[in-house]
Amino acid sequence: MGVKVLLDLVGGVALLLWGLHMVHSGIVRAFGSKIRRFLGMILQSRYRAFATGVGVTAVLQSSTATALMLSSFAASGLVGLVPALAVMLGANVGTTLIVQLLSFDSSAIAPLLLISGVAAFKRGTRTIVKDLGRVAIGLGLMLLSLHLLLDSLAPAENAPAVRELFSVVTGEPLLALLIGAALTWAAHSSVATILLTMSLASANFVSPVAALALVLGANLGSALNPLVEGVASANPAHRRLPVGNLINRVVGCVLFLPLLAPTAQMLQGLDPNPVRLAAHFHVLFNVVMALLFILPLASFARMLELLLPDVKTASDPSVPLYLHEGVNDTPSVALACAARETLRMGDIVDSMLQQAMTAILTNDRKLANEVSQKDDAVDRLHEAVKLYVINVTHGSLDEAEARRALEVLSLAINLEHIGDIIDKNLMELAGKKIKRQLQFSEEGARELREFHRVVHDNLRLSMTVFLSGDLKSARRLLQEKGRIREMEFAASENHIARLKEGRVESIETSSLHIDILRDLKRIHSHICSTGYAALEAAGEIDRTRRHPPPRLAGEPEPFPLRDRDPLLKGETGS
Known part of the structure; x- marks a missing residue:
């Protein structure tokens, strides 16, 4: 029983990741160039940049994709560090919108999305129609995967071995946080990790505190990929944006980790649904971190400039050598x-x-x-x-x-x-x-x-x-x-x-x-x-x-x- 449940769980997660990939690739193919040009023209107002980050990431459904694009813009000087950091604060909030949407029971919509998506992809005469069809198929697969996850976990509620395994793994909040970070780094998606956490919480495989710890880890892991896969350059200045985003995530984890138990009690008082609990905490965490960092962004940017100075090396082919x-x-x-x-x-x-x-x-x-x-x-x-x-x-x-x-x-x-x-x-x-x-x-x-x-x-x-x-x-x-x-x-x-x-x-x-x-x-x-x-x-x-x-x-x-x-x-x- 335990092995079958784990295999079903892995299969459901794989389907979820593939659906998320189809949504992201469809959006990028349909509107990617326009989004890049739009990001490249961001004004210096941090609040407008913050709103832009929310909107762009809500469309892309990936703060990692937003961070990678912004890192290349910041490295080339097209976007200043302060507005880039503001966009990332907005991007982190933008990821909460899709989680909120998927936290409702929308399994009945999945067949409609799949049918309309396949019809648009196969019969569409315009490229953008095919790309939007890909998006619809991806959304349908995501909703279908959540339904499959809940169905596969339901028979295992009475399996002692499976329940004991999850209780051991997620019993310590710090360990659960690290597991959430590792899963997000491997999956390249905080949304996928949080949706998995929602499924586990709904089946009572993880406690409310463990669920919040996994959400914390998902937010931390989402900052690792842009740092690892960002601009390939020996110049430390090109890593200021992903490092700044990682610092934001680490500070948030340090602040929230000791408060997980009272936070869980407070959120349960507002909405006892365990699925909604994880979604609400994801919003709370990112909104609080945005409010905490949005005002001192200029000072934060100066600190990053001191920590990561602009070092131009001859090994970087994009650095001019003779323009004295x-x-x-x-x-x-x-x-x-x-x-x-x-x-x-x-x-x-x-x-x-x-x-x-x-x-x-x-x-x-x-x-x-x-x-x-x-x-x-x-x-x-x-x-x-x-x-x-x-x-x-x-x-x-x-x-x-x-x-x-x-x-x-x-x-x-x-x-x-x-x-x-x-x-x-x-x-x-x-x-x-x-x-x-x-x-x-x-x-x-x-x-x-x-x-x-x-x-x-x-x-x-x-x-x-x-x-x-x-x-x-x-x-x-x-x-x-x-x-x-x-x-x-x-x-x-x-x-x-x-x-x-x-x-x-x-x-x-x-x-x-x-x-x-x-x-x-x-x-x-x-x-x-x-x-x-x-x-x-x-x-x-x-x-x-x-x-x-x-x-x-x-x-x-x-x-x-x-x-x-x-x-x-x-x-x-x-």
């Missing part, structure tokens, strides 16, 4: 510093481009994740270079310095675009290929490798053009545009021929093959912008329309590519 502020009064020196940092961006993009094709061809998921992490560094360096150059241009610049400033900004912007194409497009294609375990045909893989090699070589050539301004190399770079078009056309023709032959590998990877060629061609278009900049500076291309300038009678054409490059004829092709 002391040389802004000398524009030529400052622009040279910006150019060095931009070349460093180019080195990172170079490695991203090289690793991207390896990840695609070898189905290396770990390498694909590394490429995506490097894009974060490129984005931060781009922001730093942009602000640095703009600051330099506030002073008086001569014509050559102004032109060089535009060249630096142009290259930094193009490198950032290339990084985004690699991360958002190529790595997404790599993920699809890995998920489906697909393989290119031998000929198709060889064509992609050759196409990628030419693009990669031209990226390095563009860095040489930027550094030296060599016109011969710039002309060669733009001549490569014609070669890339011819290679893309030939590769597409060969791919279509393999499709006609019925090659299984080619049929399975057809869309991936074409999309990779398209994205590499887009990358090459950004690469060639460096060649245009050098030739514009030399007067061989008109700056406004990229036409060669007017020539005197009998004067030889300095740049004989006009008839071969549509961009030089005013067209918009790549």
